Structures are given as C-alpha cells and as structure tokens.
Amino acid sequence: MALLEVEGLVKHFVAERSLFGRVRAHVKAVDGVSFSLQAGKTLALVGESGCGKSTVSRLILRLIEPDAGTVRFDGRDLLSLDAAALRKFRREAQIIFQDPYASLNPRMTVAQILTEPLALHDLVPPAQRRERVADILRLVGLEPRLARRYPHEFSGGQRQRIAIARALAVEPKLVICDEPVSALDVSIRSQILNLLRELQDRLGLAYIFVSHDLAVVKHIADRVAVMNLGQIVETADAGELFAEPRHPYSRALLSAIPLPQPHAKRARVVLQGEIPSALNPPAGCRFHTRCPFVIDRCRAEAPALVSDSAGHAAACHRVSELPPADTILPATAGFSPALAKLVAAFSRKTEGAAGPGVGIQSASPPTT
C-alpha cells in the first residue's frame, strides 16, 4: 500500500469579491490532482511559477484546507482527522521551505529550534533532549557545539541543514521539500542534495520534492509529476520521463533548460507567449495557448490524464501523433573524458579531507 494517496485534490482561492461579499473570481490553484507515493521514495512535483505545486504540498499537510478531494496517509483519511489526530499526523509529515533565512526564528538558538518539536510532541524526556539535539545535528553534518548559536551565525547552506534537522527531529515518514535548494549557491546546493539522498537511504524517508528545476529533479526523484496551471499533465517514473517525455509541456520544459555543454546538439522547443493566469485558465487543454502542436480539439475539450500499463501517464489529445522525443536531450554523456577524470579526483580527495562541521560526518541514526 502506498504511504500517501491523493485523489482529486481541488483548491480554489477567492481572488475577488463584490461589494457585498459575493465571490467574483477564483484562482484555480489546484484543480483535480491525483497521485500516490510509496514509503521511502521521492515524488517530484515540477512546474513553473503559479502551477500549484506549492499549494499541493500545503494541502497535503492541511496547512490549508482543500475544497474537494481525499488525502490518505498510511491508510488514514487526513481530511477527517480532528485536531488531536492532526497533530499526531504532523509528527509523521514535515516540511522544509525554500528560504532558510526566513524559516528559522532569529530569536531562538539552534538548540531551542530543535527542542521545540521534541517538546511539542513529547517525544523525548526533558533530560535526554540535549543529547538528542546533538544526535540530530550530527546527522545533518553539523557539530553539536553549534547548538548554542543563533541562525544569523550560519551560512545559507548550514541554515538549510538546521531546517532539515528540525524536520527530522520528530522522525517523520514523509518530508515535503519545497524548493529546498533554490536559494543556495551551486556548490552548497550539491551538499544539500547529497545530504537529502543520504538521509533518505539511511532513514527510509519519503520525499515530496517541489521544484522548478528539472536537472535537480532528475538527480533526486524516483517519480515525477509535471504540473501546469493546477493540473498534472504528465507523470511517470523519473527514468521514463527524462528518456521519453510525452507531453508537449514536459518537452518544452526539458528543452528550455540550458545544458552545461557548449554546442550540445538538441531540438529546441521555445514556447511563445506568456504563462496564462490561473485566474482565468484557457478552456480545453490549459496548455493550448502555448502548445506548438495545438489543433481545434485542444481548444474545446480538456484531455484526460491517460496512463499506459507501465504507469506513464500524459494528458494530451495528440500524444500518439507527436514526433519522437529523442532529440530533446543529447545522447552523449555530459562530461568530456578529461573532465570526468578531474571531477572524480576532486570528489575522491574532498571526501578524505572534509573539514569539521561542514562535511557529512559519520553519524548513527537517532534512537529514541
């Protein structure tokens, strides 16, 4: 059984009211989203600004209430939980936000930040909390002596480690990562991505990874759902989706990402026009205003998300007629032979010489 099952999730925000409070316009932020996630796996929600990916993550945690749909976590229907049961659920599902500068309380020390969830959920007796905080810090590659410091004393990457530590303090089964590396510099980004993967292997965590960056998603996801204007337009296992993207929007996203490889031979799908507003999404297929393959049917009739036997689903009327996708990503491997050797040497050496408090140190999983 899947850890998380989401069925027909809908959230419309009120955008405008008349003088007498009658609703005039809705933003259809999430409009019929369904997916499931296995324990210990990573599902990536991908899309551009305003596609509803962050709203989905907040709906799952019931930080906002959905208008329709069901969310089942470990067999329980989340939407029918009362306050006490909801609190218990939130111990099992945590979230990490994009901006580590904004998501940590500047007036609390790291120890306080990490002790709070332990106390709230009454997980660890007060006498052992200090030891537990040290364990968690070691787990995310920070030195326990840093617990007395305040967030402003840390760099962006270290703060994101603290945010991860806070999420992991309550031993969740599911962690929602909402653009966790978008605000970080490239070299720091790779440290956090490596850490997230290592923690997943070690602790059996399931991730919902919300991101606009398909290169990052390719690195971390087992399964990918591409969203456009509140709906999933394509979902598949990560290998499948990157090897053979079916929906024109997924193809456009993939081809739009600049590759760190000069003169890479690849087909370009440059979309014309702007992203339509979710306030007034186009009729029929919501992608039709930007789609290079649009026909009359797309303007009138919304396509259903149809899955094949392997679980690769796309919502497009013309999916069987589209040209093959093999030119969107170049077949040649990214690194030149010389660079591959250099990078391997670089990584090998740094592993041996990781500085204290920065590298990922060996730590045992926390015990209660």
Next chain:
Amino acid sequence: MSASPLIEIRDLRIRFHGDDGRVTHAVDSVDLSVANGATLGLVGESGCGKSVTSLAIMGLLPKQTTEISGAIRFDGFDLLKTPDQTLRDLRGNRLAMIFQEPMTSLNPSFTIGDQIIETILRHRGGPRKSARERAIELLRRVHIPSPERRIDEYPHKLSGGMRQRVMIAMALACDPRLLIADEPTTALDVTLQAQILELMRELKAASGAAIILITHDLGVVAEVCDEVAVMYAGEIVERAAVDELFAAPQHPYTVGLLGSIPRLDHRAEQLATIEGMVPNMAQPPAGCRFAARCPFALEACAKAPPPLVEVSPGHLSRCIRAPLERLVS
C-alpha cells in the same frame, strides 16, 4: 578577436571601507577584455565580486566608501578617471546594463513608454514624437505583442518576462556598444529564460554589441558565451574560450563547480561538493584563496598568491598545479 578590444580592464582593485573601519577586498587584480561583438561570461558564486566588477564599469559604486584602483579602458576613455558628467553621457548610451530584478528596476509610477522615451531624449534628443516611434520599434524588436498599445502601460501590468523585455528594450535604446547583463534570467521561469536567452542571441547578431553576462548558471554560460572568466573570492581564477573551459577546466574551483551541478544529460550517484567556506575577505589568505578548500592543494599553495598564467594558448589559470591533467593521468 580584433586587435584592440572594446573594453579592457587592467589590474582592477576594489576595496569597501565599512563603518566599523573594516576593509573588505571585493575585487583584486582583475584583468579582462572583451572584443567587439563577443560575449564574455563572468561566473562565480555569491560574493565573488562579479557584480561589483560590473558596477565599477558602470561607475555605480558609492564614492565615499569605495576605493578603486586600476584602469577600465572603453572607447578611448578610462572610465575610472572620467568625470561624472561624461559618464552620465555614456551610461544608457554606449554602455548599458540590465539587472536581475525587472520588478524593481522599472519605475512603477511611469509608463514603460515614458521610461524608454526618457532615455532616448536624454541621449539622442529630437522631437518626442520620433522618440515614441523609436520606443515602439524597440518594443517590437524585443517581441512585445501589440507594442503600440503596450507602450502606454505601467510596469505592474506586465509579467516578469515582459518586464525583462522592456528592460532590454531600454538598454538597447541608443544602440550600446557594450551591454552588461547581471543575472538577466535568474528571476524568470525556465521557459521564459529560454525566450530571453534566444532574444539576447538574436539581438547580439543584429547589433554586433559586446556583452558581459554575469551569472552563476554554467548552463546559461554554455549556451550564450564565447569566453568565460570564473571568479572566486574577488579574483579571476580561470579564463578560457567556452569550449575549452567545459571540456578541460584548469582550475580546481572550476572542476568543483562543474562537478557539483546536477545535469540533465548525466545522472551522477553523488554530486561533487566543494567543502569549507569562502574566505573572509576582510582578511584574505596570504596564498591561494581557494587553497583551504582545494583537494589538490600543496603546502606551497598557502604560502604565496599564485599568478594567473597561460596554460595553453588563450587558457589562463590561477593555479600552480595546472595543467591539471598531470594530476589524474
């Protein structure tokens, strides 16, 4: 490459004097040149000095707290010694800049037309009517639909991608010889980024202007640049033609950067990481500034600052262990 470059930076040093008396070494001995019609990518992470370098070219650094030495030769001027009045004539005219945040770099209380026309009138003069016509023409060049109508709209009516197009139109208003683009696509979604990069390529081909593109995204560099300069802690650590740099980088920092980006064309089990932190630039290290984080560092690296040397024709590296192939063969 032509004999005399369009812009030539020699031994640029920039220090900031803080309120508490601390001196930050923002940029140190930077040498750069860009030929007519070429695109140079200036790459590095936050705080490496890439934006400060561009602000120095534009003469936009605060005079009271900044100490600048060296020379920036552009079009017969030394920009560091040019009086403010002349600099104002150059900026927006032969020298133009696009910033990262199109939301904050347009004035919200004027229409986009007013803002473009102001630039044209300031530098070119002439009747307002013809300036307006030129503004419409510029908006059309950056592919803004129905420019005759859009020109009278205020910035808040436009989306992020549109605003960035307006910024580009404004920068192109007086046919600049040099365009500095500071992270022009970082705030945009990928499909819009692709449109803007396409536009920049197109405009470069049409106008022959030189571009300095400042970015942290090596993918963007690979797509639009001819030459790349990698900056670390205020210094240029490597300079090469774009193909060279991506095929065989000669500075360990560049190797680390290239290894640490997740790639669409290659799935690594483990990404490379650059351990440690950037040095405190109030007291830069005596030797190589990257030595403390460098897996290839020797004792000698921490002792004396390495010079920027030519490893192969046109490929410069600030590393005493270059060529790096020796280390892995």
